[in-house]
Amino acid sequence: MRILERRAAPAEGAAASALSTALAVLAALAAGGLLFLPFGADPFSAYAALFGESFLTWRGLGFTLLKAAPLILIGLGTVVAWRTGFGFLGFEGCVMIGAAAATWVALMVREGQILAGLPFAAFLPLAILASLIAGGLWSGIVGLFKSRFGGNEVITSLMMNYVALLLVQYLVSGPLREPGGLPQSPRLPRETWLPQLFDGMRANAGILIALAAALVVWGLLLRSRIGYEMVVTGLNPRAARFGGVEVGRRQFMAACLAGGLAAMAGMVEVLGLHHRLIDGMSGGVGFVGMVAALLGKLHPLGVVIAATLYAGMTVGADAMQRQAGLPSSIVFMIQSLIVLFILAGEFFRRYRLRLPGRRTASAGEGV
Amino acid sequence: MTPFLSARGIVKRFPGVLANDHVDFDVRSGEIHALLGENGAGKSTLMQIVYGLYGRDAGEILIEGRPLDLRSTRDAIAAGIGMIHQEFMLVRRFSVTENVVLGLKAGGGLRPLDLAGPAREIAELSRRYGLQVDPSARIEHLPVGTQQRVEILKLLYRKAKLLILDEPTAVLTPGEAEALLKVLRTLADQGHAVVIVTHKLHEIMAAADRVTIMRDGRVVGSVKTAGSSEAELARLMVGREVALTARRSTRPAGPSVLRVENLTVGDDQGRRALDGLSLDLREGEILGLAGVDGNGQSELAQALTGLRAAAGGRVLLGARDLTRASPADRRSAGVAYVPADRRHVGSVGALSIAENAILGDQRAYARFGLLDRRRSRSFAAELMERFDIRPRKPEYPAGKLSGGNLQKVQLGRAIASDPRALIVEQPTRGLDVGAVEAVWAELLRLREAGKAILLISAELEEILNLSDRVAVIYEGRIMGEMSAAEADLRRIGLMMAGSHGEEVGHADP
Structure with a gap:
C-alpha cells in the first residue's frame, strides 16, 4: 500500500495553517538541536540561553524589538503586495529610498535650514509622509509597468533594487556627503531621532510605528472594501474583473503601499538606529522581511509574531556566541530550516501519510 | 459468466467523508455499463480506485475472478484497465501516433523512435473499431470528437480490455456524441468492457446495457436498462421523484x-x-x-x-x-x-460564502470604506435559506461547496441584484x-x-x-x-x- 496519498481536498483554514507552521518551527528547532551536540552542548540549555536572552532580559528584549520594527514594516508591505497578486521583491530598494527621504527631511531640521526648530511632533508625520511617498513612487514605477504594460514585476522590482542601492551610494558620495568624511551623510540632528521606548532600553518608537502600521494594514486589507477588492484580485483576477474590480488599479495601489511600508522601515532604521544615511545600510533586511511575511502566513498579525521571533533569534544568536561560545551560524541555519519546513508543510496539506498499520485495522472492521 | 472486473466491498474514507461505503460493482466483457450518480455520490472515487489512482481502505478488486494487487495506475494498465478523463491528456503539437506511443518504451535509449510500426498498428486498430483516425494527423488539427477517439486508441494500443470514460459526451456536439456511442458499441461487440460515468439519463437509456446507481457512497441499485426507465433511474439516483421536464406557461414577450x-x-x-x-x-x-x-x-x-x-x-x-x-x-x-x-470566474474558492455573496456588490456593503460584515453575513444567510444552499454556514469556504450549491450562490446573487x-x-x-x-x-x-x-x-x-x-x-x-x-x-x-x-x-x- 502506498504511504503517501493525495487528500480529497487540501487541508485549508486557519487551524490547519497555524498547526502546520507551529509544527514546522518545532521540527526546525528539533533538527537544529542536533547541531549543538558536536559542541558538547545540551540543546535545551542552548535554546534556553537563546530565547532567554532575547525575550526575557530587558536589554535583549530591547534589541529584539529594535530589530523587529523594520522587519514588521517590510513584512506588512509583502503581505499587501503578495495578497493582491503582485509578486513584488523590491523591498530592499524601497528601504534605501525611504531612508534617503527621511535623511533628507531630517537634515532640513538642522540649524540654518528651512525646517530648523521644527518640533518632533510635527517632524515625525512629515518624515513618515516623505518616506511613504518616496517608497510609494519608487515601487509605483514597477506597479505602473505591470498594470499598464504587463511587465513582469518580479524582474523589474529586483532590478529596481540595484538602482535604489546605487542611487543612495551616489547620494552619500555626492549631494548628501558629510564634508570631508566617509561616504555617508552627516549625522542627523538629535531632535529628529526616534525617542527610546523606555530609559535604558535600546528599543525606540519604531516598534510603535510598526505596530500601528500592522493595525492599519489589518483594517485595510481584511476589513475595508478596497482591501476586499485587493484580496479578491490576488486570489483570482478573473473573478475580480467579474465582480467589477479594476484589477490594474488595485495592483497599482498595492505596489505603492508595499513600497511605502518598506520605505517606512528605512525611515525607522535611519531615525532610530543609524542616525545617518550609510551606503549599504539595509544589509538584506528587505529580503528577511519577506521571509517573516511568509512565516506569518501573509497575515498582518502573523507577520508581527514571525518578525519578532526572527529578530529575537538573531539577537539571541549573538548572545549565545558571546556567552556559551556556540557559533551563531547554527541559529541562522535553524532560521533557514524553519522556512524549508514550512514549505514542506504545504506539501502535507495536499497529501497525507497512511501508515501501513491503519489499513489492516480498517479492513478488519469491513463487511 | 465471470465478470471481467469485480470490485467487492470497496471502502474509501477521506477525513470527514465516507466516499465509498462497501461498494460492489462489476463489469462484464461485451457490455456497456453506465455508472450513474449525483456529484459527490462516490462514482469518480470508485473509478479512480479501480484505475489505481487512489488506494482503498477495504475491499478487493478481481480481474476475471482473480484478485488483483493494485498499487498504482501502472498495475491497472497492465491488468487491462484504461481510463479517459474529461480533459484529454494529449500533446497538441504531436501527431496521433506520437501521442499514442508517448510514455511507452518504443525506441529507448539512443535508438531512434520507430513510428512506422506503431502507425500501421494504429491504422489497423482504427479500421477495426471504426474510429476513423488518421495516425499521421496532428492533434491540434483534429475536432474534439476525434481527439477523444485518439484517447480511445491510446487505451486500445495498450491492450486495454476495460475502458472507463468519465463524462465522455460533455464536450461533444449531439452528432459527435451519437458517433461516440456507436464506437463504444463496436468496442463492446468485439469483447471489450466499457464503463461510462455520467449523469445524462437519456444517454444511458440509449447506449448502456446495464447501469449501476450510486448515492451517498453506496450502490443503491444495478439494473438492466431494458427493464428500466429514465424516471426510475432519476428516482434511484436522487432518492425522490424528480420532474425531468420544466413546465412553462405561454406568455407573450414584452418590449x-x-x-x-x-x-x-x-x-x-x-x-x-x-x-x-x-x-x-x-x-x-x-x-x-x-x-x-x-x-x-x-x-x-x-x-x-x-x-x-x-x-x-x-x-x-x-x-x-x-x-x-x-x-x-x-x-x-x-x-x-x-x-x-x-469555480474560477464566478467565485473565489478561498473566501467564505458571505464574502462571495457580495462579490460585485461590494460597494453597497461598504460604510465609510469598511465592509459591513454583519450585513453581508445576514444577506448570505438569507440567500442560503431562500435557495436551500447547504451547508447553511455563511462562513463556509465557497470552494468546498458542491457545484449545485455554488451555482445557487451565483444565481441567487444575480437575482438579488434585481x-x-x-x-x-x-x-x-x-x-x-x-x-x-x-x-x-x-x-x-x-x-x-x-x-x-x-x-x-x-x-x-x-x-x-x-x-x-x-x-x-x-x-x-x-x-x-x-x-x-x-x-x-x-x-x-x-x-x-x-x-x-x-x-x-x-x-x-
Whole structure:
C-alpha cells in the first residue's frame, strides 16, 4: 500500500495553517538541536540561553524589538503586495529610498535650514509622509509597468533594487556627503531621532510605528472594501474583473503601499538606529522581511509574531556566541530550516501519510 | 459468466467523508455499463480506485475472478484497465501516433523512435473499431470528437480490455456524441468492457446495457436498462421523484430590453470570436443560445458584461449604450451575469460564502470604506435559506461547496441584484438532476417576473425545455433563430454543426 496519498481536498483554514507552521518551527528547532551536540552542548540549555536572552532580559528584549520594527514594516508591505497578486521583491530598494527621504527631511531640521526648530511632533508625520511617498513612487514605477504594460514585476522590482542601492551610494558620495568624511551623510540632528521606548532600553518608537502600521494594514486589507477588492484580485483576477474590480488599479495601489511600508522601515532604521544615511545600510533586511511575511502566513498579525521571533533569534544568536561560545551560524541555519519546513508543510496539506498499520485495522472492521 | 472486473466491498474514507461505503460493482466483457450518480455520490472515487489512482481502505478488486494487487495506475494498465478523463491528456503539437506511443518504451535509449510500426498498428486498430483516425494527423488539427477517439486508441494500443470514460459526451456536439456511442458499441461487440460515468439519463437509456446507481457512497441499485426507465433511474439516483421536464406557461414577450447590434469581438489569441452578431432580448422571455462550446458563446457573454472589449458594434440596454461601460457600470445598470466557470470566474474558492455573496456588490456593503460584515453575513444567510444552499454556514469556504450549491450562490446573487437582463452561461453544466431541477425552476420564475434572460447552453435538452426562442451560434455568427414551437433537435443540431439547417426544408426567419 502506498504511504503517501493525495487528500480529497487540501487541508485549508486557519487551524490547519497555524498547526502546520507551529509544527514546522518545532521540527526546525528539533533538527537544529542536533547541531549543538558536536559542541558538547545540551540543546535545551542552548535554546534556553537563546530565547532567554532575547525575550526575557530587558536589554535583549530591547534589541529584539529594535530589530523587529523594520522587519514588521517590510513584512506588512509583502503581505499587501503578495495578497493582491503582485509578486513584488523590491523591498530592499524601497528601504534605501525611504531612508534617503527621511535623511533628507531630517537634515532640513538642522540649524540654518528651512525646517530648523521644527518640533518632533510635527517632524515625525512629515518624515513618515516623505518616506511613504518616496517608497510609494519608487515601487509605483514597477506597479505602473505591470498594470499598464504587463511587465513582469518580479524582474523589474529586483532590478529596481540595484538602482535604489546605487542611487543612495551616489547620494552619500555626492549631494548628501558629510564634508570631508566617509561616504555617508552627516549625522542627523538629535531632535529628529526616534525617542527610546523606555530609559535604558535600546528599543525606540519604531516598534510603535510598526505596530500601528500592522493595525492599519489589518483594517485595510481584511476589513475595508478596497482591501476586499485587493484580496479578491490576488486570489483570482478573473473573478475580480467579474465582480467589477479594476484589477490594474488595485495592483497599482498595492505596489505603492508595499513600497511605502518598506520605505517606512528605512525611515525607522535611519531615525532610530543609524542616525545617518550609510551606503549599504539595509544589509538584506528587505529580503528577511519577506521571509517573516511568509512565516506569518501573509497575515498582518502573523507577520508581527514571525518578525519578532526572527529578530529575537538573531539577537539571541549573538548572545549565545558571546556567552556559551556556540557559533551563531547554527541559529541562522535553524532560521533557514524553519522556512524549508514550512514549505514542506504545504506539501502535507495536499497529501497525507497512511501508515501501513491503519489499513489492516480498517479492513478488519469491513463487511 | 465471470465478470471481467469485480470490485467487492470497496471502502474509501477521506477525513470527514465516507466516499465509498462497501461498494460492489462489476463489469462484464461485451457490455456497456453506465455508472450513474449525483456529484459527490462516490462514482469518480470508485473509478479512480479501480484505475489505481487512489488506494482503498477495504475491499478487493478481481480481474476475471482473480484478485488483483493494485498499487498504482501502472498495475491497472497492465491488468487491462484504461481510463479517459474529461480533459484529454494529449500533446497538441504531436501527431496521433506520437501521442499514442508517448510514455511507452518504443525506441529507448539512443535508438531512434520507430513510428512506422506503431502507425500501421494504429491504422489497423482504427479500421477495426471504426474510429476513423488518421495516425499521421496532428492533434491540434483534429475536432474534439476525434481527439477523444485518439484517447480511445491510446487505451486500445495498450491492450486495454476495460475502458472507463468519465463524462465522455460533455464536450461533444449531439452528432459527435451519437458517433461516440456507436464506437463504444463496436468496442463492446468485439469483447471489450466499457464503463461510462455520467449523469445524462437519456444517454444511458440509449447506449448502456446495464447501469449501476450510486448515492451517498453506496450502490443503491444495478439494473438492466431494458427493464428500466429514465424516471426510475432519476428516482434511484436522487432518492425522490424528480420532474425531468420544466413546465412553462405561454406568455407573450414584452418590449426589447437588451439589444446586440453587429457585435464584433476578438478572442484571447486575437482571432475574431464574434463576427457581426446581432440579438434582441425581450422582457419576460428566455432566449436560448445553442451551440457547441467554443463558438463564441463565452466571448459574447463577456462582451455583454464588459469583461471583453468590443471591436465593433453596439450593446444597448433599453436606450442606453453600454458598449464602452465598465463591468461595474453595467451591473448597476441592470445586467447580471452567471458565468459558466463558477469555480474560477464566478467565485473565489478561498473566501467564505458571505464574502462571495457580495462579490460585485461590494460597494453597497461598504460604510465609510469598511465592509459591513454583519450585513453581508445576514444577506448570505438569507440567500442560503431562500435557495436551500447547504451547508447553511455563511462562513463556509465557497470552494468546498458542491457545484449545485455554488451555482445557487451565483444565481441567487444575480437575482438579488434585481437585474433587468440576466445572462446565464451553461447554468447546469456538471450539476446533478436535483440541482438542475432547482436551477431551471429559478430561471422560469425569473421569466415570470418579467426579466429578460439569455440562456447560453450547449445542452440542447436544456435549451428546448426552457426557451421561448432559440438562436444557434456557430463560429461567432447566428446561424438561425426560431420560436420554441418551430425548434426541433435535428434542425438545431445541423445549425450547431455550421449548416443553415435548410436541409429540412425551413427557411431562415
